[in-house]
Amino acid sequence: MATFYVPSVNLIGKGVVNEVGPYIKELGYKKALLVTDKFIEGSDILPKVLKPLDAEGIEYVIFSDVEPNPTCKNVTDGLAALKEHGCDFIISLGGGSPQDAASCISIIATNGGKPQDYEGLHKSAKKGLPVVAINTTAGTSAEITINYVITDEERKVKMVMVDKNSLALISVNDPELMLSKPKGLTAATGMDALTHAVEALVTPGAYNVTKKLSIGAIELIKEYLPRAVANGQDIEAREGMVNAIFLGGMSFNNAGLGYVHSMAHQLG
The missing domain is CATH 3.40.50.1970 (Rossmann fold)
Structure with missing residues (x-):
């Protein structure tokens, strides 16, 4: 369940x-x-x-x-x-x-x-x-x-x-x-989204629905993050990343995350 x-x-x-x-x-x-x-x-x-x-x-x-x-x-x-x-x-x-x-x-x-x-x-x-x-x-x-x-x-x-x-x-x-986000912040937040998606895919709490969402997020990030970093005004790339974080967020919200975040909280 x-x-x-x-x-x-x-x-x-x-x-x-x-x-x-x-x-x-x-x-x-x-x-x-x-x-x-x-x-x-x-x-x-x-x-x-x-x-x-x-x-x-x-x-x-x-x-x-x-x-x-x-x-x-x-x-x-x-x-x-x-x-x-x-x-x-x-x-x-x-x-x-x-x-x-x-x-x-x-x-x-x-x-x-x-x-x-x-x-x-x-x-x-x-x-x-x-x-x-x-x-x-x-x-x-x-x-x-x-x-x-x-x-x-x-x-x-x-x-x-x-x-x-x-x-x-x-x-x-x-x-x-x-659209006004600088390259560095676009890249950093995009890698955060990728980390969420990968962790949610491999966490023990993952199940079929969340795995599909994670994979969808990873595919979108692969396609659109380089474009969004290269040209912040690329609205199609920005929208692709919006869709990616929505899928990834739904995934880890329900599957959970993993050791990367456990370590990051201690470092933070």
């Missing part, structure tokens, strides 16, 4: 970020805590995301203090902003770090406690606050998974949380949000 976790709605492809506003309005949410980082706040990505929200009259408060490898302080500060401004849902915008921070904020918003309480497997009792996860890197697949990682700065430990209650309500993978 296997359980397969994936967000309820997944928007994938060129220009899908423009559909976010209508989806949120239809669901009846009013005010978002938009969780992101300083780089994205100052980039051309943020206006592309705010435009469809403004068009539908959806309010938002921007919380951009997320660090690479988000910390417990990032989470508690974000939670304080959410409560102060009366936000009823979360938008996560960025790569793995904003996505992970938003997941933890979401869980604590409905379950209480502190980040350390949720280290390990399925520690929360209640579904987290709804998250609309807008991805900007073709790498971690954090926008569609039940895994998130928060750094406990006091213990100097990267806490791994696996929690079905943290799964995003809507994921958004729009390659147009990735």
Whole structure:
């Protein structure tokens, strides 16, 4: 028997970020805590995301203090902003770090406690606050998974949380949000995606469905990552990588990973 976790709605492809506003309005949410980082706040990505929200009259408060490898302080500060401004849902915008921070904020918003309480497997009792996860890197697949990682700065430990209650309500993978990514970041995140796909293929938890997804992801990465690195404006290559991380994310989200990530967390 296997359980397969994936967000309820997944928007994938060129220009899908423009559909976010209508989806949120239809669901009846009013005010978002938009969780992101300083780089994205100052980039051309943020206006592309705010435009469809403004068009539908959806309010938002921007919380951009997320660090690479988000910390417990990032989470508690974000939670304080959410409560102060009366936000009823979360938008996560960025790569793995904003996505992970938003997941933890979401869980604590409905379950209480502190980040350390949720280290390990399925520690929360209640579904987290709804998250609309807008991805900007073709790498971690954090926008569609039940895994998130928060750094406990006091213990100097990267806490791994696996929690079905943290799964995003809507994921958004729009390659147009990735066109400005530099070569180095495109290559690094692409290799992260390849690592996920290979690990999910060989992990003991893999089964027929996840293996097919892993192989599909590997094939797409082989074809499109070199092109995306060579020419960041190659929208077909960017879209190919978006499809790859969606397949790979679904695979490792349900099959698990392996020793590469075990070692990487300790090094990190």
